[in-house]
Amino acid sequence: MLGIGNLAKKVFGTPNDRKVKSTRPLVARINGLEEQFSAMADADLIGKTRELQGRAQSGEDLDALLPEAFANCREAARRALGLRAFDTQLMGGIFLHQGNIAEMKTGEGKTLVATFPAYLNALAGKGVHIVTVNDYLAKRDAEWMGKVFAQLGMTTGVVYPFQPDEEKRAAYRADVTYATNNELGFDYLRDNMKGSIEQMTQRGHFFAIVDEVDSILIDEARTPLIISGPSQDRSELYKTLDKFMPELTPEHYKLDEKARNATFTEEGNEFLEKRLQEAGVLPQGQTLYDPESTTIVHHANQAMRAHKLFNRDQQYIVRDDEIVLIDEFTGRMMKGRRLSDGLHQAIEAKEGVTIQPENVTLASVTFQNYFRLYAKLSGMTGTAATEAEEFAEIYKLGVVEVPTNRPIARIDEHDRVYRTAQEKYAAVVEAIKEAHAKGQPILVGTTSIEKSEMLSGVLTQQGIAHNVLNARQHEAEAQIVADAGKPGAVTIATNMAGRGTDIQLGGNVEMKVMQALAADPEAHPDELRARIEAEHAAEKQAVLDAGGLFVLATERHESRRIDNQLRGRSGRQGDPGRSLFFLSLEDDLMRIFGSERLDKVLSTLGMKDGEAIVHPWVNKSLERAQAKVEGRNFDIRKQLLKFDDVMNDQRKAIFSQRLEIMQTDEVEEIAADMREQVIDDLVNQYMPPRAYADQWDREGLRAAVIERLNMDLPILDWAAEEGVDQDGVRQRIQEATDGYMAQKTEQFGAENMRQIEKQVLLQQIDSKWREHLVTLEHLRSVVGFRGYAQRDPLAEYKTEAFQLFESMLDGLRFDVTQQLARIRPLTDAEREEMLREYQQQRAATEAQMHPEHHEADEDKTPDHAPGFNENDPSSWGNPSRNDPCPCGSGRKFKHCHGALA
Incomplete structure (x- = not known):
């Protein structure tokens, strides 16, 4: 006997059946136009595109253009590829245009389905991105489906790694652009590190169709995309820690395979402490529980994870003296992808390959937050129904099962x-x-x-x-x-x-x-x-x-x-x-x-x-176990997203501020506003609003104005005048600095000064944002422990991240004002010195990039004083910090023997 739910479904149909049914009148209208479009000449199909573009760009709704656009696209595909789209493929295209995920079984022709909504939405002239899971598919699909778009008079571009910038810009300016999720995310981050609008490659985020949407938006969403730069070299520490790992016994550590985590027990910490002291890594008298040992403890944990949780030929393979990660979902190599926080280096030490330096985050974004930038998002896959809840909650995407063309x-x-x-x-x-x-x-x-x-x-x-x-x-x-x-x-x-x-x-x-x-x-x-x-x-x-x-x-x-x-x-x-x-x-x-x-x-x-x-019961039991794992993974991703959302709001604010600075010619106003705020802060700090005159720190304010504004002003005299309050002092400082900056503008010329202001602003924003990201990473790694004190780690993170952001903005204002106050035109002697330094730096860089030419270039080494010995630093005299290091490494002195401890 049917249950009430099943009986209702039988009478009214499932919600999915109703969605499919709602597209049938549209499909019938597209089919009704087929005869008319098949009678057109090739030039008429392009003419139709131009007509539809005109209507779309003058404000006509894309939904109203859908039947004609789909009929035109179907005819173009038939002529260009010999493929006539089935009705179910048109349905899939309609659902994608509506901003849904179309679940279509393997072999139902998803690649062709994407051309329909892509063509319709490209009519608006804002560009459509079709996202694939690897570079091979992006190139294959762009070439294959590009024939359909060409038949319709539209341009197709493809984006791939290490592509020349000019070519990449052209690809993003095409009507339809094929790219991988990784390249799109990285280009977004790279664009927000560029110095001018002309250098940026992407042109906004209008509509994206994500192929294998579950793989990209769910499986890969646990790890953020990170652009990083090298930090200090700790290879010896990794190698030393690695030697102790095979000596660990089961009582030294606890493994949690569910959470893919490993921690040292008390016995493990004692063993490690003893071995590290013997090896001279941990100074005598210092324990692993001391604050100074944080870095060592962190890297010891990573070394243990590398040994106990990461297996060769499972999570990674060794190829050409490097560790190449394996994607657990597709089984593909992830060339160039590295694990963060020293874990990749720990695996390199374990396998005895060359240890690459650890990296510092310069910019990062999660796939969730990148794809939520699009005004409209849709996706295709053979399997999405099991994750429908996550798609709805995180991306506001519905999942629709499209019927197969023939029964399974x-x-x-x-x-x-x-x-x-x-x-x-x-x-x-x-x-x-x-x-x-x-x-x-x-x-x-x-x-x-x-x-x-x-x-x-x-x-x-x-x-x-x-x-x-x-x-x-x-x-x-x-x-x-x-x-x-x-x-x-x-x-x-x-x-x-x-x-x-x-x-x-x-x-x-x-x-x-x-x-x-x-x-x-x-x-x-x-x-x-x-x-x-x-x-x-x-x-x-x-x-x-x-x-x-x-x-x-x-x-x-x-x-x-x-x-x-x-x-x-x-x-x-x-x-x-x-x-x-x-x-x-x-x-x-x-x-x-x-x-x-x-x-x-x-x-x-x-x-x-x-x-x-x-037995069917066994299947059910296994599916329940899988559902449990899926639920746990969803929670992990949701938690990651909640923390990343805090950073995302800040990221958007910084990136939009950068964009505004690059687009505007009124940078003088931004710099002046920052200067005014700095003067307010200084006066409030040294002459607090409710303090009496004898409580003012006049000397402190004078010293701070010299440091920040590069001007020695008679603040002691001003403050001693009868009837002069904080506002009076503030106003005089303001007028003096305005005059000082106007003089600089005359010296450099107005146009040059605007460029200098723009570059200083962008450099300082980038530098402060990078430092802020590192601080947030550290905060994120320790804030979880607040839970032991019955405090919500997420709430604590939000509060502290906001305070850190405010102090970053304060620091930004101070540094920009200070830097602009100190710039001056170079003398001839300084210009020559800079040119010499630049040439030396370039020669050193080339020597690093082309070590094979090193021996041939030996006769070009700089002249040294008598008694010079490259192995004896005491015989080197006083090299400039930007000179090549006298030891012959090819690096600058400040990055080699002159590095600050």
């Missing part, structure tokens, strides 16, 4: 649970053999590189030919995926999330044609294609007869979405298929999060060796 014919079997991992893998190999024997292609999903290579070794022993797709085979990815649908193909893959390439039954025709043409350039392309298509049809039929693609997973992931993404690789566009998960009680998810009840049930049943339990 894939069979999803119940999980098989074994007692041990050994029994599980034995069953996996048997299942692979069985499917392989009947010519069925098999995609085997694993959760780490280590496991994929272990399974690969077993299959090699059994004589089963196969391909392995993980971070090590990153370059061959497209080829391996293209071959994965061939009869009897066995592909072992680490996390198939966001791969962006469909597994086509019988193999990928386009890839086969390209390979055949490369092997035989003389062959006639049409004849070659006809032969390959005939072979492909036979192979596809053989695969269909064998039951389609068999997805065999060797473990469940922490997130149901990743499991569903793997399943979704099979059964595309109504193809047959099958999916099956093999699990054991020794799997991480079962061990850490699995319910004890499940363990009891299995023990009670008295399972024999090699026997599996298969």
Whole structure:
């Protein structure tokens, strides 16, 4: 009997059904225009674009233009690519335009779907960003879908790492721009470190369509994007601490695998203290509990995390003398991405590779706050329903499941649970053999590189030919995926999330044609294609007869979405298929999060060796464990966002202030306002409003005015005059400084003075903001302990962050005023000295960048006094702080032997 909820759904339909139904009249209108648009000439399609642009930019609502724009885009795609969009693809496009997430199954053609809302919104002339998960897909999609936009008379750009600025600016000025989430975020941060509007690359945030939206806005949202600069070198400390880590025994530390954290116990602290004192790292008489030991304790914790929580070939791989992180969700290498707070250096010490210096944050933003800059946001994925609550709460995005073009014919079997991992893998190999024997292609999903290579070794022993797709085979990815649908193909893959390439039954025709043409350039392309298509049809039929693609997973992931993404690789566009998960009680998810009840049930049943339990209850129990993990991860991200929101308000204020300074020619007013505020603060400090005249600190005020405003004013005489109060002194200081700054303007010339003011303002803002970020990071790392005193860490963080921001602004006003008061035109001698320093600095920089030329340049070393010895600092005389260091390192003296301790 149906429950009340189910009965209501049957009568009224689900909310999702109603949303889908609401688009049907629009789809019917687009279909009604098809005949009219297919009769147009190519030039008429572009003419239609110009007409729609005119209407959109003169204020007509984009919703009113939707049917014509979609019909025009469908016709352009048919001509440019030979693809006619299905009705379900038009529906997906409508939901994206409305600012929703369209959940569309694998193989439903999401890449083409994005062109419809992108075209419609680009008519407004403000630029549309289509966001992909990696550079390969950004370039591929821009080239592929760029043909559709070109057919419509629109421009397409693609943004990628290390792109020349001029090219990048042009890409952002295109109607539609393809880019990765990382590059967009970094460009936003870089733009807010630029010195002029002309150098900035982005032109605002109007509308973004995020492909694999769950991967980008959820999986990657736990880590902020950070632009950093190098800080002091602590490599010896990392190496020393690393030596002690293998000596740790289980009573020295506590592991919390759920929270991915490790802490020293009291015994561990005692052991560490003793070893550090023996090694001379911790001075005698100083304990780990002393405030001076904070840095050592922090790095000792990071060294332990590197040893106990980070495993080679799981979280990272070692390649070309560097540690390359692995994305836990996609299994891809994250080249250039580094862990912060000295953790990356601890892993480098553990693996014996070159230790790179730690970095200081120059600018940072989370993906949540970056993507919330867009006036309208939308996304596409095959799996978003399980995270609908998070999308709604953080991004205000609804999730709509778009029906498939053809019904799904894939069979999803119940999980098989074994007692041990050994029994599980034995069953996996048997299942692979069985499917392989009947010519069925098999995609085997694993959760780490280590496991994929272990399974690969077993299959090699059994004589089963196969391909392995993980971070090590990153370059061959497209080829391996293209071959994965061939009869009897066995592909072992680490996390198939966001791969962006469909597994086509019988193999990928386009890839086969390209390979055949490369092997035989003389062959006639049409004849070659006809032969390959005939072979492909036979192979596809053989695969269909064998039951389609068999997805065999060797473990469940922490997130149901990743499991569903793997399943979704099979059964595309109504193809047959099958999916099956093999699990054991020794799997991480079962061990850490699995319910004890499940363990009891299995023990009670008295399972024999090699026997599996298969039951819907087991699936339900596992899904509950996964939902628990997802909930915990959501809480972590929500907490991160709450703290980042505090910084985000400050970030927006600083970035908008920078932008205003770059855009305005009235910088004189900003500098004058700051000067006025500084004078107010100084007078209030040394001549408090309610104090008597004999309580005034006249000498203190005079000294402060000399320091801050670079003027020795007769403040003692003014203050001694009859009837002169604080306001009188303030006014005289103000008039004197205004006159002084007017003189400077005459000396430099008005235009030069404005440029100087602009540069000083921007430099000081950037410098203060960087210092503020470091202070906030330190505050963030300690504020959690306030919870022990029954105080809310977030409330404390908000209050203190606001106070820090206010004091940063005070410091900014003082420093800008002081710097502008002290500038003066250079004398000829100073100009020559500066030129000489610049040339020396440039030579030193080039020597650092091209060390291979070092020996050849030896004859160009500076002349030194007799008795000079580069290994004896006492023989060097007094080098200038900006001179190259006499030791021959190629660095400036102040950064080498002259570094301040």
